[in-house]
Amino acid sequence: MSKQKQIGMLFLLASIAFAALSCSVAANKEPFFGKTVPPERNIFRYVTGDEPESLDPAISNGQPEARIYMALYDGLVEYDAKTLEPRPALAERWQGNNDSSEFKFFLRHNGRFSNGDPIDARDFVYSFRRALAKETASRNAYLAYYIKYAQAFNEQRVFVRDPQTGQFLIAKDFDDQTPPEPLAGTPLEPFKEEYPAAADQAGVGHYANEHNTEFHKQMHTPLRLTLPGDAKARNKALDANPKLKAAVEGKELVPVKAEDIGIEAIDEYTLRISLVQAAPFFTGLLAHQVFRVVPRNVVEKYGSQWTQPQNIVTSGPFKVKTWRPYDKLVVERDPMNWDVASVKLDEIHFYPMSDNPTIMNLYKVGEIDAVLNHTVPNAWLEVVRTKQDYMDGPEAAINYLLINTLHPPMNDVRVRKAFNYAIDKPAWSKWRKVTKPLTAFTPEGIFPGYPQPKGDQFNPEEGRRLLGEAGYPVIQKPDGSFSCPKFPVDQVEFIYNTQESTKAMAEFMQAQWKQNLGITVTLRNMEWRTFLNVRSRMEYKGFARGAWGADYMDPFTFLSLFYTGGENGTGWLDPKYVTMLDDANRMLDPKKRYELLAQAEKYLIDAQPMIPIDTAAVNFVKKPYVKGMYPNAGSLYPWKYVYIERDPSKWDYGTPSMTAD
Amino acid sequence: MLRFIVRRLLVTIPTILIVITITWGLIKLAPGNFYSGEKRLPPAIEKAIREKYGLDKPWYQQYGKTLWGIIRHGDFGTSLRYEGQSVNAIIRRSLPVSAAIGILAYLLALIGGITAGSIAALKQNSRWDYMSMTLAMLGISVPNFVLGPILVLVFSLSLYWLPPSRWGGFPSRNLILPVITLSAIYMAYIARLARAGMLEVLRSDYIRTARAKGLSEKDVLIKHALRGGLMPVVSYTGPALAFLLTGTVVVERIFALPGLGNYFIQASLNRDEPLIIGIVAFIAITLLLMNLLVDIAYAYLDPRVRYH
Numbered sequence: 001m002s003k004q005k006q007i008g009m010l011f012l013l014a015s016i017a018f019a020a021l022s023c024s025v026a027a028n029k030e031p032f033f034g035k036t037v038p039p040e041r042n043i044f045r046y047v048t049g050d051e052p053e054s055l056d057p058a059i060s061n062g063q064p065e066a067r068i069y070m071a072l073y074d075g076l077v078e079y080d081a082k083t084l085e086p087r088p089a090l091a092e093r094w095q096g097n098n099d100s101s102e103f104k105f106f107l108r109h110n111g112r113f114s115n116g117d118p119i120d121a122r123d124f125v126y127s128f129r130r131a132l133a134k135e136t137a138s139r140n141a142y143l144a145y146y147i148k149y150a151q152a153f154n155e156q157r158v159f160v161r162d163p164q165t166g167q168f169l170i171a172k173d174f175d176d177q178t179p180p181e182p183l184a185g186t187p188l189e190p191f192k193e194e195y196p197a198a199a200d201q202a203g204v205g206h207y208a209n210e211h212n213t214e215f216h217k218q219m220h221t222p223l224r225l226t227l228p229g230d231a232k233a234r235n236k237a238l239d240a241n242p243k244l245k246a247a248v249e250g251k252e253l254v255p256v257k258a259e260d261i262g263i264e265a266i267d268e269y270t271l272r273i274s275l276v277q278a279a280p281f282f283t284g285l286l287a288h289q290v291f292r293v294v295p296r297n298v299v300e301k302y303g304s305q306w307t308q309p310q311n312i313v314t315s316g317p318f319k320v321k322t323w324r325p326y327d328k329l330v331v332e333r334d335p336m337n338w339d340v341a342s343v344k345l346d347e348i349h350f351y352p353m354s355d356n357p358t359i360m361n362l363y364k365v366g367e368i369d370a371v372l373n374h375t376v377p378n379a380w381l382e383v384v385r386t387k388q389d390y391m392d393g394p395e396a397a398i399n400y401l402l403i404n405t406l407h408p409p410m411n412d413v414r415v416r417k418a419f420n421y422a423i424d425k426p427a428w429s430k431w432r433k434v435t436k437p438l439t440a441f442t443p444e445g446i447f448p449g450y451p452q453p454k455g456d457q458f459n460p461e462e463g464r465r466l467l468g469e470a471g472y473p474v475i476q477k478p479d480g481s482f483s484c485p486k487f488p489v490d491q492v493e494f495i496y497n498t499q500e501s502t503k504a505m506a507e508f509m510q511a512q513w514k515q516n517l518g519i520t521v522t523l524r525n526m527e528w529r530t531f532l533n534v535r536s537r538m539e540y541k542g543f544a545r546g547a548w549g550a551d552y553m554d555p556f557t558f559l560s561l562f563y564t565g566g567e568n569g570t571g572w573l574d575p576k577y578v579t580m581l582d583d584a585n586r587m588l589d590p591k592k593r594y595e596l597l598a599q600a601e602k603y604l605i606d607a608q609p610m611i612p613i614d615t616a617a618v619n620f621v622k623k624p625y626v627k628g629m630y631p632n633a634g635s636l637y638p639w640k641y642v643y644i645e646r647d648p649s650k651w652d653y654g655t656p657s658m659t660a661d
Numbered sequence: 662m663l664r665f666i667v668r669r670l671l672v673t674i675p676t677i678l679i680v681i682t683i684t685w686g687l688i689k690l691a692p693g694n695f696y697s698g699e700k701r702l703p704p705a706i707e708k709a710i711r712e713k714y715g716l717d718k719p720w721y722q723q724y725g726k727t728l729w730g731i732i733r734h735g736d737f738g739t740s741l742r743y744e745g746q747s748v749n750a751i752i753r754r755s756l757p758v759s760a761a762i763g764i765l766a767y768l769l770a771l772i773g774g775i776t777a778g779s780i781a782a783l784k785q786n787s788r789w790d791y792m793s794m795t796l797a798m799l800g801i802s803v804p805n806f807v808l809g810p811i812l813v814l815v816f817s818l819s820l821y822w823l824p825p826s827r828w829g830g831f832p833s834r835n836l837i838l839p840v841i842t843l844s845a846i847y848m849a850y851i852a853r854l855a856r857a858g859m860l861e862v863l864r865s866d867y868i869r870t871a872r873a874k875g876l877s878e879k880d881v882l883i884k885h886a887l888r889g890g891l892m893p894v895v896s897y898t899g900p901a902l903a904f905l906l907t908g909t910v911v912v913e914r915i916f917a918l919p920g921l922g923n924y925f926i927q928a929s930l931n932r933d934e935p936l937i938i939g940i941v942a943f944i945a946i947t948l949l950l951m952n953l954l955v956d957i958a959y960a961y962l963d964p965r966v967r968y969h
Contacts, residue, residue, distance in 0.1 A: 362917075532693055
């Protein structure tokens, strides 16, 4: 090759690279991000997140898995594609009693597992009991604690019975805090007051006394006392309560069994669930993976191996075709499914991936048809959000900062408030581009009709005033900046998990506090699992990053984070707040209940054990030919309604309408 | 020779056990656990999980159980993160992926590197020499996490020629970019080693002799020069092969390949104790075996080694 040719070659290489780069810039004018050629076959290729932990719906509590479980398993109800409200699935219809503490589900008769076995009420009884069994060790079991004795069974507690009379000790005799019994826990007479006399949803009247079994009568007795099954913990509890200790003396301890849990197959196709409290949101909760139905004989035959591709039997619109971990999970339409006529796709290919740029690349070249929520890197948003395949909507999730409220100076509510006042949240959201500033603790604009309280707006002067009041005067220096010399900066830090977006948040907060209060908070980043460990054990000082997404579509899924003390990571626990939530949940009128919940939320934000930052946003990309997939607030998609539209005139140009059909 | 090999193999066993023990200890010291999430679990559920996986037992029992499983059955146990999946099966499944990419990258590095290095040496100080050495310099200095995305940007996202990521089976077009990315640095090293080795050999007396006795330039090169010139390359490629075979964390990550490296990262992030131990032990065994092979090769080439 001559000298000229060599130089020519170099130029060629350089121009290829240049052309490549300019292509990606020129692509900005394209209406969509990358190729828009539908897959040849009637399949949908999707990245749902990292490799699924398990195909067993009782095991994982992750959202990537939740989406897979929605393809593979049906429950009593299914999420609505747009609103996430419960829609009939294996339960054709249901009926709640007057205070939503007991529900009856009427199952359809054509429910079938993928091996053809019929699904009836007993399968649900089994699935619920299994999810709660200690051996299953389900991380989601707590969601079922609303069911009577579910928590006691899950925690392996014991009843206390008098061997002479056969009577059980009653909880409320020993604890003033026990809330009054819901209707499901009071004697059945008279029936009519418990269930509405009017017709249920489907226009058929049903009364509680129609199915008044022995078990049901048992449920309708006051809540029994339970004690820890572990002798050490039990003795500790007894020592703390002399009255209880005396009462337990000479009585026999009866372990709470699976059969004691408040779920009953009244007949083959009627299921009754009795709760320990009024829970109007309970049916919404039932779409959660932990309540989906699994095949008893297969689970019992294969044990932990039952989800392996050669063994697995499922109950959803799709069944496992092939599974190669870390590569691809292929599910195909299950001809046995009761609703197979509604299932539009032949197959869904789930690709387990976690690196966002890699996922977006695959999307751009058209090898996948949609990506999971939050995959578009912040730096790409400027370009991607202008495209018509960019999906955008409010998310039932929040970002917030936890505060360790047990140590000075953060144990002073004025100091906590000062730090809250000093953050310009609208500026943060503007930088993040997609989120909305938040002053309360529930996400904004997610729960229709919920009178969400307003928290404190950005107000640095007030923040400085409060700090001064707490004994840490903020001084303005001649150059206009602030300083707070008395503030013990070594007692406050900001911990976050190492990740680009969390780092940006930490730096933003640090800058705000420096600018508005004159306090420099040290940032400390940690690897994810280390971070979780430090945060949950409260081994941090000051602030920790937090985020929470709804388990179900009700404000209570957020407010309940502070319902128990040990688990919220802030050390804040106020019995008054707990009572307020209990009172709200007992309210029969949903509107009144929302009002009471909002009051509790106001109480929480006034106590400021955390600083709300923003309501997260659903943002992802899906090809315009993917129809029936909506950017709902929980990023959960009932897959059977998703289909590939080959006619460009019927494509989605922009976010599809989210108003209910 | 046999005694040499047997002796080396015997030394390998305690080494592996020490590696396993240190890994086990480090995992136990690492804060956090495989089941933690954004919301802390109720204590009873946490307790149930710990009991299910035997994490509630005293440390010596856990250690003994791990070690016994490995010694007795060669069984690394079941993954904590991936319910019901045995570590041995995961390694069996992901090794071929890593090995396929690794061997291809190895071959590419050898062929490309030796060719470029030899040409550079033969045409020393020519444009060819400068060009290949510039490329080699680039290959050494541009890390694969930069090279990979650049290749993807050009060949996948802009030209739409090649898939940007994912495993497409063997053989498939999906292999091209990861193999190039992975081999670049090795190719560059080999090119430089080959060039240096060849330059030295080409100046030696026996090459002059070969030329003097009238051999064709082709014969001189292939029969005489290459053999001597590539000695430095051979000693470099043994350990290189071990690294390439056992998974290459970064490249597998960038290209989302279901290989050992990808599992290894995730296992560490997930605190998946049996999986981490399994992969570390496997990598250790492979490395030791590769080193043994290199030593055997040396012993074969240089009898002095055998008697040490």
